[in-house]
Amino acid sequence: MKDSKKDIRALTKEQLRDFFVKEGDKAFRGNQVYEWLWSKSAHSFDEMTNISKETRDKLDAHFVINHIEVDSMQKSSDGTIKNAVKLHDGLVVESVLIPTENRTTACVSSQVGCSLDCKFCATARLKRMRNLNPDEIFDQVVAIDKESRLYHNKPLSNIVFMGMGEPLMNYNNVLKAIDKITSPEGLGMSPKRIVVSTSGVPKMIKKMADEEVKFKLAVSLHSAIDEVRSKIMPFNENFPLKDLREALEYWYAKTKNRITYEYVVWRGINDRKKDVEALIDFCKFAPSKVNLIEYNPIDDGEFQQASEEALNMYINMLEANNITVTVRRSRGKDIDAACGQLANKNQ
Template sequence: MKEKKKDIRALTKQQLQDFFVSVGDKSFRGSQVYEWLWNKAAHSFDDMTNISIETREMLKENFVINHIRVDRMQRSSDGTIKNAVKLHDSLTVESVLIPTKTRTTACVSSQVGCSLDCKFCATAKLKRMRNLNPDEIYDQVVAIDNESRLYFDRPLSNIVFMGMGEPLMNYNNVMKAIEMITSPEGLGMSTKRITVSTSGVPKMIKKLADDNAKIKLAVSLHSAIDEVRTQIMPFNETFPLEDLRDALVYWHEKTKSRLTYEYIVWKGINDTFEDAKALLKFCKYVPCKVNLIEYNPIDDGKFKQASGEATQMYQNVLEQNGITVTVRRSRGKDIDAACGQLANKSA
């Protein structure tokens, strides 16, 4: 049986150099190919024009470039762009470009489906089919950067791991993708412009701290009362708030960075004064800011956006006690591109 071709982007630069030496070529040829694969984001070996045709044919015989393809692009009335991204094995994920006057932000996926079971999220209704590879995450960013330059005449400025999947449940691949996104040999973006948004996996938050990751951290909290949070996010039973708190304290002690809590207020679920006071208490553990996020319905009707008064009450309780609060209006709702809405409806 013919041996399956290797994904060439799974090789390090050193491994590529070693490969070329092993076939009687010079090691610098590996560096050239590496530059084409990452810095120039080549889709095929034929793009590698400073390499001989014979060498390109040899690469084709041994390797594949498992490149993503934007299968469908939708543009919202507010300028938001959503990509349905077809992977090499025909599975689909979604990524989003959110433009504002001062920045363009990529919201990228890290898993096909999701490992967790948040009741308010459309992605959670899909079973986790597999983790994305580092190059598949990287390719989403390249595609969105190209769209940002094409439609908004400026490069991508920020990246948020807040698309499909729980990034910390695909830790190694996400961190490798970030390494390439920030490397001068890749896209050369600053780690300060990258946010990893997690539902709260304590062990992996501690690992982020131990690995000295320079990225920003956001936590989808949605309640600071265990019983309420478990109703919203059942995995909270396994990773309760006490464990999450300890992990975040550990993370802050190591990084000295302020974190962000993402928080949706729902009618009849977490819209009382007691809920707001519990959040305030949780905010006191580490320096933080709170994003109060508008809810985007996913059709089942159980979760409804709380009243404006409830959101204002939260804002007052937090701000009166020195916590920075931002009320985030949703973008891309008309194309199901807003937070919690990514679910491959186009697939």
């Protein structure tokens, strides 16, 4: 029965080698299979053409490859592609290919639904069903790389963990996936081209710093005033800004890596001068960059994009304080692929 078979990608290379030795075969067969699974992204044992039919049948008797399938694909007028990704158990997550002139970025999911409760995000309205496995995260990247080559004539250049889910609430699997993505035995991508975006889990930010990760960190901040942040991101009650700041100070001391803050300005919520002043104060303890993100309404009227005047106030005050600021115009809005819109409407 398929259900009783072990997912072969849960095995290390050493465990694969051991399996073949126990079966009376050569250990190097494990290396061959490992290469097919990770470097060549094989989805079936039949694809492993340098391995005998007998050996492939033996693998099929013991193991399964729980690969994803792109269930449906939507293309935006701006070239953005959104995938509805079907997992082996029938659950669905979404991932997005975002093209610009000189690069293509994969926005990948780390959970089915989300562990957190940000009120402005469509994904947060879905209950968290489960964490994604490392291979399911890896497969999203492989699928988007293929689409990037097919539709934009270039390989995938960047990855952001900004899809469905809170990556640091699926810490071990996200790090294992990044390990496979960056390994020469996997996709061989540079960790400097990977950004993990978190809403701010202080304990896990410190853990990342201790483990000396090489990828970049982005924090979904949206307010540097506790009262305001708790209203829009209720989990802030458990992880207040004081704890987040302390964890980020620790991160910078350990890694010396600049921190990026993701920040949406909403009308009547965080569009006052004192909101900008609090953000400036929060940014000053370490080199940082603020990405002001265009808001994409998810249905009701509670959250509305702030005025251009408010946005310009943020830009001018941040720049006057020597804080790097960029405005990120959202892409893929016409297919609900923009920031905060991923919600499995196709389910």
